[in-house]
Amino acid sequence: MPTQARPLDEAELLHRTALLAQAFRPAAPVDRRGLFSGRGEQIGELFSVAAQAGQHAVVYGERGVGKTSLAAVVAELLAGSKILTARTNCDASDDFTTVWRKALGELVVHSTAQTVGFAGETTREIRPASLLLGTGPVAPHDVVRALETVTHGGELALFVDEFDRLRDAEARTLFADVVKTLSDRLVRATVVLVGVADSVGDLIREHRSVERALVQVRMPRMSRAELAEIATRGIAAAQMTIRPAAVDRVTALSQGLPHYTHLLTQLAGQAALAERRADVDVPDVEAAVERAIERAAHSVSEAYYRAAGEIRRRHVLLACALADEDEFGFFSPAQVEARVSRVGGRLDAEALAGELDALAAGDEAVLQRGGPGGGRYRFANPLVQPYVVMRGLADGVVKTRDLR
Numbered sequence: 001m002p003t004q005a006r007p008l009d010e011a012e013l014l015h016r017t018a019l020l021a022q023a024f025r026p027a028a029p030v031d032r033r034g035l036f037s038g039r040g041e042q043i044g045e046l047f048s049v050a051a052q053a054g055q056h057a058v059v060y061g062e063r064g065v066g067k068t069s070l071a072a073v074v075a076e077l078l079a080g081s082k083i084l085t086a087r088t089n090c091d092a093s094d095d096f097t098t099v100w101r102k103a104l105g106e107l108v109v110h111s112t113a114q115t116v117g118f119a120g121e122t123t124r125e126i127r128p129a130s131l132l133l134g135t136g137p138v139a140p141h142d143v144v145r146a147l148e149t150v151t152h153g154g155e156l157a158l159f160v161d162e163f164d165r166l167r168d169a170e171a172r173t174l175f176a177d178v179v180k181t182l183s184d185r186l187v188r189a190t191v192v193l194v195g196v197a198d199s200v201g202d203l204i205r206e207h208r209s210v211e212r213a214l215v216q217v218r219m220p221r222m223s224r225a226e227l228a229e230i231a232t233r234g235i236a237a238a239q240m241t242i243r244p245a246a247v248d249r250v251t252a253l254s255q256g257l258p259h260y261t262h263l264l265t266q267l268a269g270q271a272a273l274a275e276r277r278a279d280v281d282v283p284d285v286e287a288a289v290e291r292a293i294e295r296a297a298h299s300v301s302e303a304y305y306r307a308a309g310e311i312r313r314r315h316v317l318l319a320c321a322l323a324d325e326d327e328f329g330f331f332s333p334a335q336v337e338a339r340v341s342r343v344g345g346r347l348d349a350e351a352l353a354g355e356l357d358a359l360a361a362g363d364e365a366v367l368q369r370g371g372p373g374g375g376r377y378r379f380a381n382p383l384v385q386p387y388v389v390m391r392g393l394a395d396g397v398v399k400t401r402d403l404r
C-alpha cells in the first residue's frame with residue numbers, strides 16, 4: 001500500500017485547482033506547444049511542406065481528432081522560425097471571395113512612400129493585405145497576385161480551417177486553381193486546407209489535377225500513448241501525480257478522441273482535490289465519468305436519447321460503442337455482434353442488421369453507414385461513442401474489463 005500523503009492545506013489546494021483549470025482544454029483547440037502532445041509525424045509533414053516551394057497541404061480526418069490544434073501549433077512553430085502565418089475559418093455562408101478577404105485581412109503589407117522635402121524622408125504605411133484584392137468579386141489570379149506581394153518580404157503559411165463547411169462547390173474548385181497556380185509560379189506562400197473528411201477527394205473534388213502540389217496529411221484518432229501524454233503532462237503541470245492505472249482508464253474511455261482525455265483527467269483531478277489529495281487514482285476517474293456524463297454537450301446527450309429509446313436498441317448502441325473501430329471510426333456488424341452478448345443483449349445476425357439499419361436511418365441518425373465497401377458503420381458524431389460507453393459504465397451494464 002502506498003503511504004498516505006498529508007492532506008493539502010487551503011493554499012496548496014487553491015493553487016492546484018487553478019493550475020488544473022489551465023492545464024486542460026476540453027472545450028477548445030490547443031494553441032500552445034506546452035499543452036500539445038504527440039502528432040510528431042503530422043508536424044514533420046507540415047514542416048517539410050512549408051519548406052518546399054510549390055508544395056501545399058490538406059489536413060483531414062474525423063471530427064474532433066485535433067486538426068485545428070495541429071494547425072495552431074504548427075503555425076506557432078513556423079512563426080517562431082520567422083515565417084509569416086495566418087489562420088482563417090470557413091463557414092457555410094462563405095464563398096471564394098469572402099474566404100480570401102478574411103484570410104488576407106489577417107495579414108498586413110508594408111509600403112514605403114517618399115515624402116517631398118529636403119530630407120527626402122520616407123513614411124511607412126501599413127495596410128491590411130485584403131486591400132490588395134480590390135473591391136469586386138475575387139478570382140484566383142487576384143489571390144495569387146496578392147500573395148506574391150505579401151511574400152515579397154519573406155515566406156508565408158496560410159491555414160484555411162473548416163474547409164468542409166465551405167458549401168460553395170465552385171469556391172472549392174477555385175481553391176484548387178489557386179494551389180495549382182501558386183505551385184507553378186513558385187510563390188513563397190504555403191496554403192494548408194484543414195477539414196473534416198475521410199479523404200482529400202471529399203474536400204476537393206479536383207484534387208487529382210493538383211495531386212503533386214497538394215500533400216495529404218491524414219489525422220487518425222490519437223494513440224493510447226499520445227493520449228496518455230496529454231493526461232500525465234497536464235497533471236504534472238498542475239503539480240499533481242496520477243497512477244498508471246488511472247491513466248489507462250482515461251485513455252481507454254477516450255477512444256482516440258483527445259476531448260475526453262482533457263475532460264476526464266481534469267474532472268478526475270478535481271475529484272482528488274476535493275479530498276485534498278494531489279494523487280489521482282482510478283476511483284477519481286470513476287467519479288469523473290459520472291460528472292462527464294452530466295457535462296456532456298447537449299448535442300451528444302440528445303443523440304443518445306434519440307437513439308437509445310428501447311432496451312434492445314440501447315444494447316446494440318452500446319455494443320457499437322465498444323466494437324473495435326478502425327482509424328476512421330468504422331466498425332463491422334460482426335464486431336458489433338461479438339459485443340452484444342457482453343452487454344446483456346441477445347440478437348441473431350439478421351435482427352442485428354435490422355437494428356443497425358434503424359440506427360443509421362434518417363437525417364439525425366446516430367450511426368452512419370460507410371467505410372470500405374459501404375458495409376460498415378460508425379457514429380455520425382464521434383463524440384457520442386465514448387459517451388455511450390460511459391453511460392453503460394454508469395448504468396452498470398458495461399464492466400471495466402469490457403473496455404479496450
Ligand SMILES: Nc1ncnc2c1ncn2[C@@H]1O[C@H](COP(=O)(O)OP(=O)(O)OP(=O)(O)O)[C@@H](O)[C@H]1O
Pocket residue numbers: 025026027028029030035036037038039062063064065066067068069070196230257258259262
Ligand atoms: N495534440 C493534442 N494534444 C493535446 N490536446 C489536443 C491535441 N489535439 C487536440 N487536442 C484537444 O482535443 C480537442 C479537440 O481538438 P480540436 O478542436 O483541435 O479538433 P478538431 O479536429 O479541429 O475538431 P473539429 O473537427 O470539431 O474542428 C480539444 O479539446 C483540444 O484541446
Ligand SMILES: [Mg+2]
Pocket residue numbers: 067068069161162
Ligand atoms: Mg477544428
